[in-house]
Amino acid sequence: SDKRLDKYPGPFIARWTTLYKKYFETIMHGAWVDEVERLHRLYGPIVRVGPKELHFSNPDAYNDIYAVGSRFAKDPDTYSAVTSFLHLFGVLDPQEALTRRTMIQPYFSKRSVSDRTWLVQQKVDQYLDELLLKHAKDKVPVDLEYALRPFFSTTIATFAFPDLEQCHALTTSGLASTVTDTPDRNTIWFLMKNLHPVVVKILTSTTTRISLKEMDALEILAADALQSFPSDVEETNANFFHILLKRSQFKRPPNPRKWLASEALNLKFAGVDTTANPVFFAIRGVLGSHKIWDKLTNELYDAWPDLEGPAPDLVTLEKLPYLTAVIKEGLRLSIGVITPMNRVVGEDTIVAGEYIPARTVIGMSNSFMHLHPDIFPEPHVFKPERWLQENSQKLDKYLVVFSRGPRSCVGMHFAWCMMYLLLANMFRKLEIYPTSADDLRAPFHLRDDFVSVFVGKSVHLHFERKQN
């Protein structure tokens, strides 16, 4: 036990062992954040939740821990499931991460996303056609909880590799499609974090099998890119690997083929569940209230009166206030990464006005921001209107779904682009028929598996094409 932290209140057992936390993470199926909430009600705004670990609940602490200027490293224990991978997300050291982010960011910049929006629109069109074909009124309804993930998985892969079909080695080996495939659920984080790797491999055999095949495919793509580097491909036509290689010319991580493949695999790990969850909450919330549903469809109708004409571009959609509020509300309720993204204090420091000694592990779950009843009254209710009041802009600083600062999400603009296009097209082009209105308003719970997992009644839908 670390005596320097004795002044912070918390359960006695947590002073001595991390098993207290592990018990809630694993045996209690991801109930750690629920327990932390209970502890804050009992002990106040700073709780000692482990021998070296403090959790904060006051919104002021969030900026101190995560925002611009934060120089804390990621906590090796929290991220142990990913530190053996070669991708950026698994990098703990802030300096190393800074260098690695400059290699990846250009591909996901606002400009680059705007240049590649047509790829997303193409995927949205294909996806809606598929929904209409498979889930028309006389067919089985779609289970929305599972139906969104494949869309994001294919769209992310296509966005990263628009030229996938031109890789001869992949198309002839039949491996090309594994890049766009997705396992049912992307992660079993706490299993990966807390069990021996061999046991994990056996237990997660489906995920592992698909990921391994996908890794093979990505390594072939990587070898291709390495062979043709330096390439004369223009930036707008470049794939993710071309940009990574260009930006890492002078200092490249060792084993470039494996590094590139790992970086690409992580895009799905980082981008599929995280984006599918808010879209699920947005659709569920809109369909759950006729008032909200009407407002959204009217706004979309005004922006896109003639369905025969082209879909509105991203810039137009970004200016639609109600659609934007619907997405923000989806993001807020989904929480994003729900687990406290723990950081290690390098030198003695001040957080939320308190002196914190070096080597302390500190963190704050996004849920303490997104579900704060003083900031978001009736926090569990889907209310786009809360983002549309006078002074609502001040709420934006409490929406921390992409986290903040030097380790915040690099795929943020791309995620917004996918959410705008999918939701606008879905609600403008499709008549949507939920099979049960009650299911849309049933209580739900969020399980912590790093990214939040919805536990509640799913949403089942039929579709028809709107005539105009």
Ligand code: HEM
């Ligand atoms: C709404 C959807 C998304 C949410 C809520 C989200 C949220 C986050 C959060 C909270 C982090 C920081 C994690 C941490 O510190 O442990 C993060 C990192 C990251 N995200 Fe996202 N993300 C989303 C979509 C995406 C997409 C679509 C991509 C790319 C395809 C992406 C790529 C990444 C990468 C590469 C990192 C690692 C950054 C680093 O380690 O410095 N994300 N994301």
